[in-house]
Amino acid sequence: MAKRFPENFLWGGAIAANQCEGAYLEDGKGLNTADMIKGGTHTVPRKITTTLEEGAYYPSHEGIDFYHRYKEDIKLFAEMGFKVFRFSINWSRIYPNGNDEQPNMKGLEFYDRVLDELKKYNIEPLVTISHYEAPFAMVQKCNGWASREMIDAYEKYCKTLFEHFKGRVKYWLTFNEINILSRPLGAFLAGAVLIDDSGTFNNTKVDSKQLRFQALHHQFLASAKACKLGRSIDENYKIGCMIAYHNYYPYSCSPDDSLLAQKEDNITNFYCSDVQVRGEYPFYAKRFWKENNINIEMEEGDAQILKEGCVDFYSFSYYQPVTVGVNPDTNDLTSGNIIGGIKNPYLDRSDWGWEIDPKGLRWSLNHIYARYQIPLIIVENGLGAVDKVEEDGSIHDDYRIAFLKGHIEQMGEAIEDGVDLIGYTWWGPIDLVSMSTGEMKKRYGFIYVDKHDDGTGTLERSKKDSFYWYKKVIESNGENLD
Numbered sequence: 001m002a003k004r005f006p007e008n009f010l011w012g013g014a015i016a017a018n019q020c021e022g023a024y025l026e027d028g029k030g031l032n033t034a035d036m037i038k039g040g041t042h043t044v045p046r047k048i049t050t051t052l053e054e055g056a057y058y059p060s061h062e063g064i065d066f067y068h069r070y071k072e073d074i075k076l077f078a079e080m081g082f083k084v085f086r087f088s089i090n091w092s093r094i095y096p097n098g099n100d101e102q103p104n105m106k107g108l109e110f111y112d113r114v115l116d117e118l119k120k121y122n123i124e125p126l127v128t129i130s131h132y133e134a135p136f137a138m139v140q141k142c143n144g145w146a147s148r149e150m151i152d153a154y155e156k157y158c159k160t161l162f163e164h165f166k167g168r169v170k171y172w173l174t175f176n177e178i179n180i181l182s183r184p185l186g187a188f189l190a191g192a193v194l195i196d197d198s199g200t201f202n203n204t205k206v207d208s209k210q211l212r213f214q215a216l217h218h219q220f221l222a223s224a225k226a227c228k229l230g231r232s233i234d235e236n237y238k239i240g241c242m243i244a245y246h247n248y249y250p251y252s253c254s255p256d257d258s259l260l261a262q263k264e265d266n267i268t269n270f271y272c273s274d275v276q277v278r279g280e281y282p283f284y285a286k287r288f289w290k291e292n293n294i295n296i297e298m299e300e301g302d303a304q305i306l307k308e309g310c311v312d313f314y315s316f317s318y319y320q321p322v323t324v325g326v327n328p329d330t331n332d333l334t335s336g337n338i339i340g341g342i343k344n345p346y347l348d349r350s351d352w353g354w355e356i357d358p359k360g361l362r363w364s365l366n367h368i369y370a371r372y373q374i375p376l377i378i379v380e381n382g383l384g385a386v387d388k389v390e391e392d393g394s395i396h397d398d399y400r401i402a403f404l405k406g407h408i409e410q411m412g413e414a415i416e417d418g419v420d421l422i423g424y425t426w427w428g429p430i431d432l433v434s435m436s437t438g439e440m441k442k443r444y445g446f447i448y449v450d451k452h453d454d455g456t457g458t459l460e461r462s463k464k465d466s467f468y469w470y471k472k473v474i475e476s477n478g479e480n481l482d
Contacts, residue, residue: 005415005478010124010422013077013429013446014086014379016131016176018060020432021090023067027106030096031136033144033192034060037201039438039453042335042352046201046438048188050140057455059433059440064449065459070114072461073430076447078121080467081474085123086379086425087114088131088176091157098135099153103160115168125169126379126425128242129158129226131176132435134192144192145181145215148299154222155229162233170238172230173315173379174223177244179272181216183339189435191215213294220275221302224309238312241276242379245269245316247357247364251325251342260324268339270371277314277372279307314372317380317427318364318407320355321347351385352442358406365414365421375422381407382427384434384442387464395448395464404470405481412478426470430461446470 018034025031031052039057040046052058066073077085091098093107118125134144142149158174180186184207187193193215196206223241230237248265250257266284274282280303289296322341334343335353347355361381369376383403387395404426415421428444431451440451446467451457472480 005412006422007477008422009477010084010126010377010424011474011478012082012084012086012123012126012423012425013080014126014425014427015066015088015430015432016128016133016435017066017088017090017093018063018131018133018433019435020063020066020430022061022063022065024058024061026067027093027110028096028104029090029107030092030098032060032090032092032133033136033139033188034133036136037188037438040201041437041439041453042442046436047199048194048201049199050194050197059438059455062451062455064430064432064451067110069459069461071117073447074114074117074121074123076461076463076467077429078123080429080446080471082121082123082429083474084126084171084423084425085118086126086128086173088128088133089161090133091130092133092135092137094160095135095153095157096137098138098141098150099156103164108160108164111165115165119168124171126171126173126377126423127161127165127169128173128176129161130154130174132189136192139188139192139194143194145218146191146193146211148218148221150192151218151222151225155225158226158229159233162230162237166234170236171313172226172237172239173242174226174239174276174311175219176242177317178216178219178223178241178276179243179268181212181219182268182271184212187212187215191219209292210294213289214297216272217296217298217302220272221305223276223311224279224305227309227311240313240315240377241273241311243269243273243314243316245318245364245368246320246322246336246339247360247367249321249323249344251323251328254326257325260326264322264324273314273372275306276311277374279310281306311374313375313377313422314368315377315379316364316368318361318378319381319427321357321360350383354384356383356403356406358403358410361407362410362414362417365411365419366417369414369419373420375420377423377425378411378421379423379425380427381424382444384428384444386441387443387448389448393462395462397464397466400446400464400466401469404466404473408473408478408481429470
């Protein structure tokens with residue numbers, strides 16, 4: 001029997017500007033970090049370029065053309081019954097160079113139109129302020145978040161958003177998956193930091209933990225300032241953090257494996273949210289810094305800024321667990337969202353090797369809520385898969401429905417457990433560019449977009465079987481999962 005969800009539960013979906021909007025230089029927009037990352041595949045890594053290479057394919061430049069098709073797409077979301085729609089604002093569409101004297105009004109007007117369309121269908125906006133889209137000019141100027149200069153630029157950007165959209169947006173997220181900066185991939189992706197000039201998108205051999213964790217400190221300060229500023233502008237604003245959450249399993253019953261899982265859980269999952277929710281660095285940070293030769297440069301007043309800028313709610317992405325052990329067999333590893341791990345023999349895997357673990361979501365919700373006791377929102381959860389278009393145009397994605405059903409069932413169990421879960425936004429309700437590989441073949445959507453990995457396609461939208469299934473779920477508030 002399906003568990004009962006709260007009456008005003010926020011069902012919906014989530015996208016990011018850099019993976020959907022396109023129009024990468026239209027209406028005054030400047031280049032951002034995503035615009036400088038070429039396409040790749042599951043086996044061929046994406047490459048970062050510091051100048052645009054003629055003839056190279058950069059997926060973000062067109063995305064799925066949400067910039068011109070947002071009305072059509074939002075109408076489809078409304079047909080599914082969305083209560084909430086999470087999207088990001090493209091910083092370089094508002095401030096093309098990151099720190100321009102005045103905002104680009106055409107950029108603000110675009111998001112005005114998006115919000116108008118959402119209001120027409122009574123869909124609540126959930127806005128991510130920074131989602132892997134820092135202005136590239138700030139990389140060139142100060143190496144992005146490695147510099148405190150970014151804090152003031154970000155605060156100015158936030159002030160513009162908070163004032164311009166006052167009364168129209170209630171829920172805000174300061175940074176998407178802020179904890180990705182704790183991993184090498186996050187340097188450029190999340191931190192707009194170039195550690196070397198190799199152009200490697202995810203290189204663990206060329207890395208600087210010092211730069212990454214210093215950049216994180218600057219983002220913590222920026223997030224805290226944004227929380228305080230936002231609430232001073234509109235007391236109704238609810239501002240949250242966003243974490244790429246992985247539940248950690250020890251590979252064996254060995255105490256060493258359990259201690260490793262606990263350590264990874266602390267550093268990868270909770271290091272960032274402890275600061276953002278509790279307003280101070282956690283007890284385990286000092287030892288971590290010492291063992292990794294990290295010296296966080298703090299200025300007088302930083303601790304007070306963090307304490308005064310705690311978030312109102314905790315949001316997170318959940319795709320799959322990570323199993324860790326002190327002596328892993330390198331032939332027994334699996335891939336995943338940012339982090340891989342040891343293959344878990346109890347779990348199935350997606351086409352891209354990501355493990356599927358609905359019960360891990362229930363475990364995670366309980367684990368997070370026990371720690372913080374503030375409202376939770378799952379703002380990303382999804383299945384990237386290869387979809388086959390039949391001759392009649394239909395797409396039978398029963399695997400996506402099965403994935404979604406399993407996770408919704410476990411969300412219901414967590415709510416029964418007592419977790420204050422207030423919303424769920426499926427990642428990629430419409431097919432979009434994959435962040436990790438730059439592919440279109442890796443499809444998440446309930447809505448199919450006719451676009452392919454070489455950039456070709458009509459961009460025509462069509463409904464998959466999962467479109468109609470999710471519509472029934474929302475109509476029944478999570479009770480009809482047949």
